[in-house]
Amino acid sequence: MQRLSYQRQAILNLINTSNHHWDAEEISRTLSDQGESVGIATVYRGLAALESAGLIESIQLDNKKRYERANKAHHDHLICESCGSIKEFIHPEIEQLQQNICTDNQFSMNGHQLLIFGTCNTCRQNKGVSL
């Protein structure tokens, strides 16, 4: 990425001023609503460029990629299959155990992704189901 164009700045601002995990289409639509419409192909290219520059991060969720701010500590995700909400958690012990697994398997880690699927507290209460 040689230039942080107006469009890419808009994408970055949107992501950086939220705690949302955005997909490309959401970003396109939101920018459009804000009157600063950016072509969908430009959104995809911008997201890829911003990610490889380390300015944003992504998770692969189901069959679509979602982007979030990079300026927070590494974390993993709890995903509610009922409402789609995403909650973050940090667990240094698990991170360390993952390193151990890689050592044991002579595997050099580049990254990892831990997704926990289930039902969030709010959704469970709405259905009147106990833990």
Next chain:
Amino acid sequence: MQRLSYQRQAILNLINTSNHHWDAEEISRTLSDQGESVGIATVYRGLAALESAGLIESIQLDNKKRYERANKAHHDHLICESCGSIKEFIHPEIEQLQQNICTDNQFSMNGHQLLIFGTCNTCRQNKGVSL
């Protein structure tokens, strides 16, 4: 799934007699090579049916779903980004810590997926790079 049709049986046999993580197209092509060709739509439907019956399991890898035998203990995956090989590991302590996270967050887990990306030993040696 009311009937385990000839086609679904063929898919299930293929998966159950291997340790491979299959995608739909691989299954279609392999069955075709074995002379028991099954339509690609039927492969997709069969995989979904077999999975919801608990006879096979899947992981979402990048943008495609891969299926494997269900008759082995729960495990997670090390994925080599260089050669695409998938190695399995079992780590009860991590499993337990995940449960703890869910309890802490009042989240009821339905499942999880831990993918570790990196470079396997073979690929690293081929490049002459040390750990």
Next chain:
DNA sequence: CCTGATAGTGATAATGATTATCATTTGCAT
């Protein structure tokens, strides 16, 4: 200030994985 060179844009076509449609076939139950 011009002038290239080139990165970036946006409309749109193309791709790849998956799902939907629909006419036809299969497997049972009456």
Next chain:
DNA sequence: ATGCAAATGATAATCATTATCACTATCAGG
């Protein structure tokens, strides 16, 4: 044998993403 729902397979459609290509913006020299 008849009826009927489930399953199949060819194919169209969908959805996310990438490729193409003509055009625009930016910037370094001259």
